[in-house]
Amino acid sequence: xxxxxxxxxxxxxxxxxxxxxxxxxxxxxxxxxxxxxxxxxxxxxxxxxxxxxxxxxxxxxxxxxxxxxxxxxxxxxxxxxxxxxxxxxxxxxxxxxxxxxxxxxxxxxxxxxxxxxxxxxxxxxxxxxxxxxxxxxxxxxxxxxxxxxxxxxxxxxxxxxxxxxxxxxxxxxxxxxxxxxxxxxxxxxxxxxxxxxxxxxxxxxxxxxxxxxxxxxxxxxxxxxxxxxxxxxxxxxxxxxxxxxxxxxxxxxxxxxxxxxxxxxxxxxxxxxxxxxxxxxxxxxxxxxxxxxxxxxxxxxxxxxxxxxxxxxxxxxxxxxxxxxxxxxxxxxxxxxxxxxxxxxxxxxxxxxxxxxxxxxxxxxxxxxxxxxxxxxxxxxxxxxxxxxxxxxxxxxxxxxxxxxxxxxxxxxxxxxxxxxxxxxxxxxxxx
Amino acid sequence: xxxxxxxxxxxxxxxxxxxxxxxxxxxxxxxxxxxxxxxxxxxxxxxxxxxxxxxxxxxxxxxxxxxxxxxxxxxxx
Numbered sequence: 001x002x003x004x005x006x007x008x009x010x011x012x013x014x015x016x017x018x019x020x021x022x023x024x025x026x027x028x029x030x031x032x033x034x035x036x037x038x039x040x041x042x043x044x045x046x047x048x049x050x051x052x053x054x055x056x057x058x059x060x061x062x063x064x065x066x067x068x069x070x071x072x073x074x075x076x077x078x079x080x081x082x083x084x085x086x087x088x089x090x091x092x093x094x095x096x097x098x099x100x101x102x103x104x105x106x107x108x109x110x111x112x113x114x115x116x117x118x119x120x121x122x123x124x125x126x127x128x129x130x131x132x133x134x135x136x137x138x139x140x141x142x143x144x145x146x147x148x149x150x151x152x153x154x155x156x157x158x159x160x161x162x163x164x165x166x167x168x169x170x171x172x173x174x175x176x177x178x179x180x181x182x183x184x185x186x187x188x189x190x191x192x193x194x195x196x197x198x199x200x201x202x203x204x205x206x207x208x209x210x211x212x213x214x215x216x217x218x219x220x221x222x223x224x225x226x227x228x229x230x231x232x233x234x235x236x237x238x239x240x241x242x243x244x245x246x247x248x249x250x251x252x253x254x255x256x257x258x259x260x261x262x263x264x265x266x267x268x269x270x271x272x273x274x275x276x277x278x279x280x281x282x283x284x285x286x287x288x289x290x291x292x293x294x295x296x297x298x299x300x301x302x303x304x305x306x307x308x309x310x311x312x313x314x315x316x317x318x319x320x321x322x323x324x325x326x327x328x329x330x331x332x333x334x335x336x337x338x339x340x341x342x343x344x345x346x347x348x349x350x351x352x353x354x355x356x357x358x359x360x361x362x363x364x365x366x367x368x369x370x371x372x373x374x375x376x377x378x379x380x381x382x383x384x385x386x387x388x389x390x391x392x393x394x395x396x397x398x399x400x401x402x403x404x405x406x407x408x409x410x411x412x413x414x415x416x417x418x419x420x421x422x423x424x425x426x427x428x429x430x431x432x
Numbered sequence: 433x434x435x436x437x438x439x440x441x442x443x444x445x446x447x448x449x450x451x452x453x454x455x456x457x458x459x460x461x462x463x464x465x466x467x468x469x470x471x472x473x474x475x476x477x478x479x480x481x482x483x484x485x486x487x488x489x490x491x492x493x494x495x496x497x498x499x500x501x502x503x504x505x506x507x508x509x
Contacts, residue, residue: 183448184446184447184448184449336447336448337447337448337450337471338447338450338451338452338467338469338470338471339447339467339469339471340447342469342471343467343469370468373467373468373473374467377447377467377471377473378447379446379447379448
């Protein structure tokens with residue numbers, strides 16, 4: 001069920017995997033595989049409604065992390081009083097994920113076709129394609145855009161390399177005011193976004209699926225995946241596996257099967273982080289059979305989220321790894337909301353104390369209190385991601401926690417970190 | 433405490449605007465507590481009828497206009 005998504009991997013008829021990368025990078029190759037954008041089939045007001053109904057019937061859910069039904073979002077945006085706008089979100093600021101970068105490198109025109117169709121569906125005439133600045137992706141996409149002749153106005157937006165700048169209200173803020181920090185809700189972008197217009201913000205993989213659904217129909221889309229999470233989905237598998245890479249899987253596949261598809265473990269695995277840095281730790285081998293979808297499953301409500309999956313060796317220290325990432329998330333706060341600005345560094349410091357053996361019961365209690373206090377109080381979900389990760393680590397590595405608190409030396413803390421973080425030189429200071 | 437107000441009005445805060453003056457905590461301790469950094473933790477269930485006018489007074493007193501009373505649900509807390 002899984003095929004590695006590498007350049008040149010092209011396989012036959014749509015209906016088997018891979019679906020997203022069958023066509024090639026260049027416009028000519030892409031058209032030869034997928035044909036023209038089926039805009040004529042969805043012409044006029046009735047056509048728009050038919051297209052949105054197809055997306056809704058297909059059961060497509062957002063691939064950016066939240067897993068919200070795309071058809072429902074399109075319906076809301078299309079119902080607005082003003083002419084809507086589309087944002088194709090290809091920022092992927094998540095260090096544990098690179099599936100969007102891979103998709104934009106290997107199948108840029110599928111993403112662009114999907115964005116054009118989404119714009120048509122909601123009645124938009126303008127598409128903002130948002131990608132991280134300072135990478136070669138933006139320039140390459142600009143060249144590909146220049147070859148196209150679409151009935152929409154394209155604008156490529158280079159977004160500051162900050163973790164929270166890929167959040168949808170931050171993208172709207174950047175386009176409107178040149179400031180890439182999240183904004184307070186309401187209103188949400190689907191009500192009032194770019195220039196006060198209803199704005200459809202969709203992840204680039206979501207849009208690629210939109211193009212496929214328009215071409216092959218909802219029935220075809222549902223041939224793989226589960227009832228509530230149909231279609232294929234991209235995941236980034238990393239950590240202690242033989243072939244870390246981006247894979248296209250069908251939701252419902254078991255966690256162990258996904259690791260096996262990535263070549264299997266190269267050393268005993270203690271736990272797997274599922275859903276990137278807004279995800280949860282799944283203990284292994286207990287979690288081997290956990291079905292991965294965008295629905296919450298398992299005792300901690302694990303979900304695929306943005307598709308980042310990292311296998312942590314049993315020899316590594318999950319608490320130290322988590323402390324390091326929570327520190328990074330604290331540094332990536334936009335410093336706008338008090339609980340995030342002060343709470344996350346405090347939580348990161350407490351977690352480090354836990355990880356490095358300076359934790360007494362009072363610190364442990366304070367940590368739990370702080371996690372509970374900070375959760376849900378930011379304008380965006382950034383603090384919730386950090387506290388969810390911290391909570392999950394304290395649950396999954398509860399035995400390690402006791403060992404640390406008893407003052408035993410943990411050999412794992414001195415191992416090289418497994419969870420990837422961006423180099424400091426590649427992190428923007430500015431929000432402009 | 434009286435029954436919830438019929439319009440479903442809730443006290444809510446814009447955390448970006450809030451800088452922690454804590455006047456809401458002074459004026460409406462029934463619905464507002466403070467975290468250890470001095471920022472308000474606000475109970476956002478619909479206000480009891482008897483507290484609506486007090487809540488509006490707290491809204492008017494907020495120096496950064498971060499507080500509001502309305503029926504829309506932005507966040508759980």
